[in-house]
């Protein structure tokens with residue numbers, strides 16, 4: 166066959182395979198078999214039209230003569246013989262219409278491509294009560310919003326031509342080998358997002374090589390959650406200290422026997438449950454026991470807040486001295502979760518904690534507390550020695566792989582991600598895996614574009630960042646700050 170020959174429909178449709186791929190473009194027939202794997206837009210764009218007419222899509226992206234210059238004479242098969250067109254051919258050319266989900270329909274998992282998509286999808290499908298509980302935060306949401314927006318005020322200083330064909334995101338956190346420096350935050354009553362609750366988080370974390378930190382107020386018992394992952398998968402456990410201390414002592418004894426649990430995250434930023442107005446406003450007909458085995462909700466004058474009902478047992482009397490009491494009942498390394506100042510970071514180091522989580526409970530504790538990235542910068546400025554003595558983690562508003570990279574450049578050992586994982590439970594374990602995969606991919610892409618091949622090598626190297634916009638927001642070093650360090654500490 167030569168380029169002046171006419172090619173019939175019957176002939177073209179014989180070449181409709183990946184390894185034998187003819188396509189009609191603007192009345193001419195081309196053999197794309199050799200070219201397709203090198204197509205800059207990806208081979209699938211071509212394979213989609215194998216044995217068919219691809220003119221419409223071709224013309225949207227390319228100049229008419231591009232393909233004539235690109236292909237060799239032997240790949241130009243001739244003119245399309247329009248006289249051979251049949252009804253079957255016409256039907257086959259009709260583009261598959263991808264139907265858009267109705268406004269309140271649950272979007273298919275494959276259409277969710279970033280972490281915000283998971284929260285938005287849950288807004289459409291979760292019950293009002295669950296949404297208010299999960300997305301809500303304290304008072305005017307100042308801290309919730311600051312967490313997110315401050316990450317966006319850190320800018321990269323990318324380098325180029327640094328051979329980033331292979332990048333590694335692997336690291337170790339609390340002695341656990343993980344695929345990337347991300348862990349799933351502890352979040353209470355996971356069944357508010359989907360029937361599998363924390364079991365989906367545990368299974369999804371395990372298949373993606375990351376760690377889930379189980380909440381004290383999880384919907385399922387810790388044994389059931391651990392059983393949802395292979396016996397070798399590591400977990401962290403988050404502890405709220407109970408006003409009835411003997412209950413916490415019992416719990417600690419039980420956890421000590423669970424070899425999968427590698428660290429105890431003691432949450433300290435919620436001496437009392439804050440005012441979560443969205444949650445309070447929606448009175449629930451259900452008792453909390455529908456979601457959780459911990460407690461029953463009580464609807465009182467303040468409304469029906471799930472957070473307040475499930476958190477009423479937390480002991481506001483907790484103090485730094487209690488770390489010794491915890492140590493007497495547990496051999497697990499202690500991470501203090503909820504550090505919001507450099508002074509407390511230093512205290513945790515002096516109290517020989519294994520680590521801290523810089524956190525404000527995702528804006529669910531004190532509204533007006535700084536966005537967490539500011540606290541991390543404050544710790545770097547005021548007590549950089551902390552990073553060498555403890556594992557420093559951070560959470561709050563981290564929604565992009567690039568946020569993770571920024572946190573590592575600032576010295577964080579790893580980051581916690583909360584709400585997107587909680588919302589992904591509505592898609593079961595597959596949803597949790599999808600969130601982890603998106604993050605993994607985004608971290609790798611950000612590393613490549615920034616010129617970073619290995620995360621471990623750049624931890625704490627702030628030269629990759631421009632922090633100027635945030636530095637002006639840091640608290641001034643005042644006399645009272647030094648006074649606090651030297652006078653309060655001895656009295657504790």
Ligand SMILES: Cc1cc2nc3c(=O)[nH]c(=O)nc-3n(C[C@H](O)[C@H](O)[C@H](O)COP(=O)(O)O)c2cc1C
Pocket residue numbers: 298299300312350351352353380381382403432502524525526527528529560561562563581582583584585587
């Ligand atoms: C629905 C929900 C429940 C939470 N429950 C707990 C909890 O039981 N214990 C805890 O220490 N933190 C809890 N947190 C706080 C998270 O562990 C984490 O600090 C926060 O979600 C991180 O912010 P992000 O959601 O913006 O990623 C919860 C957060 C949410 C959104």
